[in-house]
Amino acid sequence: MTAYAIAHIRPTTPNEDVLRYIEGIQATMDPFGGRFLVHGREVEVLEGPFPGTIVMIGFPDLERARAWYASDAYQAILPLRTDHIPGEVVLVEGVAPDYDAARTAAGLRASAGL
Template sequence: MPAYAIAHLRQPGIVHPEVYDYLELIQATLDPFGGRFLVHGGQTRVLEGTWPGATVVIEFPDFAAAEAWYDSAEYRKILHLRTDHLVGDVILAEGCGPDHDSAALGARLRAAG
């Protein structure tokens, strides 16, 4: 199943030049792990709650690849370029397969609970 690195980045008023360096370097760290951007900033419409800032979603072939990318020496070398200048939250999340059925999941959870 695919996995996703999801970031909610709350942009400061002025973007530090090192963030541009990070943007120029990150793709090379993703390529060996099959990572690709699905969402990278872009328009956002908040439907519930608050969501200041930008959203980033990177897809990986599986959870192990996502973890290996984040823990890789190549990514660790550039990570500070983002974390020193942007405030945000980053998670890794396993996706669900194409045959995922939320109704069946709800029924199983109800039966188990």
């Protein structure tokens, strides 16, 4: 099942380290089938405060997303970002193509006795 690495990053001024990180990240993702889905785009905030922007990377599965993040190649460049750009990063597995939110609600109702 497809998995995603999602980063919520805060505004910052680009510097040489950040630019080297951006220049090098794709090569760290390639062996794991990673590709950018969202990168460097303005977000349209519809609810609540949301400083910053989103970066989203898709991977074929959660195992490859984890392997990419833990890889020597990515860990070598990671401080170039973390030393300069505050934010959070999460990995999450996607849903199956036939996912139905109503079925999820029905299961939640049944387990809660509602």
